[in-house]
Amino acid sequence: MNSLYVEGDSFFHRLPPRPKLILLLTASLALFLTRSPLLLGLSAGAAALLYGSLGIGWQQSWIRLRPILLTIAIVALATLVLNSMEEGGVVLLRLTTLMLIAAAVTATVPIGSFIDEITLAARPMERLGLVKAADIGLSVGLVIRFVPEVVLRFQQLRQAHQARGLKVRATTMIVPLIIQTLKSADEIAAAIDARGIRGQRHARNLEDSR
Amino acid sequence: MTTRDLVLTALFAAIIVALGLLPPIMLGFIPVPITAQSMGVMLAGVILGARRGTMAVLLVLLLAAIGLPVLSGGRGGLAVFAAPTTGYLIGWVFAAFTTGFIAERVVKPSQTSLTQTLGFFVAAVAGGVVVLYAFGITYLAFITGIGMSKAFIGSMAFIPGDIIKAVVAALAGRAVMAGYPLLPARA
Numbered sequence: 001m002n003s004l005y006v007e008g009d010s011f012f013h014r015l016p017p018r019p020k021l022i023l024l025l026t027a028s029l030a031l032f033l034t035r036s037p038l039l040l041g042l043s044a045g046a047a048a049l050l051y052g053s054l055g056i057g058w059q060q061s062w063i064r065l066r067p068i069l070l071t072i073a074i075v076a077l078a079t080l081v082l083n084s085m086e087e088g089g090v091v092l093l094r095l096t097t098l099m100l101i102a103a104a105v106t107a108t109v110p111i112g113s114f115i116d117e118i119t120l121a122a123r124p125m126e127r128l129g130l131v132k133a134a135d136i137g138l139s140v141g142l143v144i145r146f147v148p149e150v151v152l153r154f155q156q157l158r159q160a161h162q163a164r165g166l167k168v169r170a171t172t173m174i175v176p177l178i179i180q181t182l183k184s185a186d187e188i189a190a191a192i193d194a195r196g197i198r199g200q201r202h203a204r205n206l207e208d209s210r
Numbered sequence: 211m212t213t214r215d216l217v218l219t220a221l222f223a224a225i226i227v228a229l230g231l232l233p234p235i236m237l238g239f240i241p242v243p244i245t246a247q248s249m250g251v252m253l254a255g256v257i258l259g260a261r262r263g264t265m266a267v268l269l270v271l272l273l274a275a276i277g278l279p280v281l282s283g284g285r286g287g288l289a290v291f292a293a294p295t296t297g298y299l300i301g302w303v304f305a306a307f308t309t310g311f312i313a314e315r316v317v318k319p320s321q322t323s324l325t326q327t328l329g330f331f332v333a334a335v336a337g338g339v340v341v342l343y344a345f346g347i348t349y350l351a352f353i354t355g356i357g358m359s360k361a362f363i364g365s366m367a368f369i370p371g372d373i374i375k376a377v378v379a380a381l382a383g384r385a386v387m388a389g390y391p392l393l394p395a396r397a
Contacts, residue, residue, distance in 0.1 A: 004277040004287045024288060067285050068293045075294035078364060079354045091294075091354050098292035106277040106287030114276035135216060139269055142220035143227065144278070150228035170246070170378050175385040178257065181221050182390060188221075189214040198213055 001144055004064065006107045010053050017109045017117050027101050031094045037086070040093035047100035054107055064107075068099050115140060138197065142188075150181055215262055218392070222258055222266040226250035227273070230282035247282040249375040251302045252338035255309025256330050256383030259393050263310040267302045274299075297349020301342040309337030313383070314393055323384060331380035338379070339372050 012020070027043075034040065051061070072095045080088025115137045122133040157176055161168045192198060211219075229246035254263035270280055279286035281299075290299065312333035317326050343365060351361035387393060 001278055001280075004279060028292070064287075065289070067283055068289050071293050071295055075350070075354055079356050082356050082360050087355055095292060095294060095353070099289045102288035102292045106289060109277065111276055111278070118272070118276070132211075135211070136272070139216060139220045139223075140273060140276070142217065143223045143269060143273060146221055146224035147227045147231075147280075150224050151231060154228060154232060171381050171385070174246075174253070174378070174382045175389070178225060178253070178382065178386050179390045181225055182218060182257075182386075182392070185214055185217045185221055189212070189217045192213050192217065198216075 001147055003111050004106050005110045006054065006056055006060075008055055008108065010055060010108070012050060012054060012104060013108045015108075017105075017113045020105045020109065021117065024101050024105050028098055031097060035090055037089060037093070040090060040097070044093045044097045044100075047097040047104075051100045051104045054104060056107060065099065065103060069096070072096060072099065111140075132198070135198065138192075146181075150177070153177055153180055211265075218258060219262050219265045219269060222250075222254050222262070223269040223273070226254065226266065226270045227280040230280065245282050248298075248302075248338065248342075248372065249379050251306050251342075252309055252334040252376060252379035253382060255306045255311075255337050256313050256334060256379055257386050257392060258310065259314045260307050260310030262392075263306040264303055267306040271299060271302065294350055294353055295346065297353075298342060298346035300349065301345030304345060305337040305342040307337070308341045309333045312336055317387070317393065319387075319391065323388070326387065327380050327384040330383040331376055334376035334379045334383070335373065338376055339369065342372075343369070 027047075031040070031043065056064070072092065076088050076092035076095070079091045118136055119133045122131055122136055125131050126133045154173070154177055157173055158168055161172070166172065226247060229250045232246060251267055254266045257263070258266060273280045274286045274290055275288055277287050281290060290296070310333075313330055316329040316333060321329070347358065347361045347365050350356075350365070351358045354361070356364075
């Protein structure tokens with residue numbers, strides 16, 4: 001699975017992840033405080049310049065942004081028809097700005113840095129005993145590891161259906177897919193515990209809490 | 211959370227991601243292509259229960275947020291959270307929780323298979339349709355300012371498809387329960 005990160009050396013690339021995430025959060029709140037077409041237009045322009053400065057190229061950008069641009073366009077058009085020209089314009093500019101900034105952050109922060117940020121953000125929750133911060137990175141890694149496996153199982157099941165002349169149906173595919181996949185949980189869990197991946201670092205905390 | 215629960219959660223998240231990669235499945239009796247990913251949310255609740263199901267969905271959204279194209283049609287990145295339909299993504303979390311919460315309490319191993327399937331169907335509709343659309347429609351109405359009633363009418367077209375998904379999720383949930391029971395959650 002390829003991440004949406006893009007290698008580069010632009011100014012935004014060199015900025016550390018945290019200010020970028022704070023910028024995105026601030027923008028997502030600030031954009032809903034104003035209804036001025038001028039302000040929204042200016043911020044949309046600035047966001048477009050920011051995204052443009054990353055050097056992703058027109059074609060790649062179009063492929064990346066197309067699905068979200070399409071939903072924004074449909075909803076903005078519906079707003080325009082149902083309410084007013086102005087309302088439609090506000091929706092279009094707000095969401096497009098937000099989308100461009102978000103896409104810019106995604107394109108310039110590698111997965112590893114993201115996980116570091118999230119692990120850091122989860123520390124206070126860890127102190128409350130809600131999650132183990134280190135589990136987040138482990139879970140992300142497990143999912144990335146198992147997606148190709150699940151897809152392979154799906155293809156094997158489809159071939160098994162075809163070999164028996166059966167129609168590929170949702171119910172007859174999903175059930176064996178889920179059972180086969182989840183049945184490997186015990187083995188994987190045993191392998192993780194055997195290597196002490198979750199236990200060692202927190203063994204002391206656990207003893208303390210007992 | 212035991213390591214087994216953590217692994218089950220991650221495996222189910224992988225299933226939800228894989229369901230988004232697959233081409234839409236046609237159901238035999240109705241000519242509606244089913245994009246299987248939102249059904250994965252119902253399945254997470256029905257099969258794993260409230261806690262683990264919610265975690266699996268949160269994990270998928272986390273993967274999307276950090277820039278992996280895990281949502282159906284290869285969508286991903288923080289930009290998917292800036293779309294008018296973001297309310298549905300947020301609603302996924304609560305949909306999985308509601309479905310799991312009801313499934314854990316309504317469905318018992320001692321019941322007949324029909325009762326179990328019906329119980330799962332009720333749980334899947336309550337979570338995957340009622341709760342999900344409550345979030346999706348509220349967000350859409352808020353972000354566009356078109357008002358709740360118009361946002362509701364605009365979303366109506368998708369409800370029949372989701373009812374069908376709830377039927378499949380209930381049938382699959384009941385079959386998985388027979389073959390590899392995970393409900394009620396073991397400690």
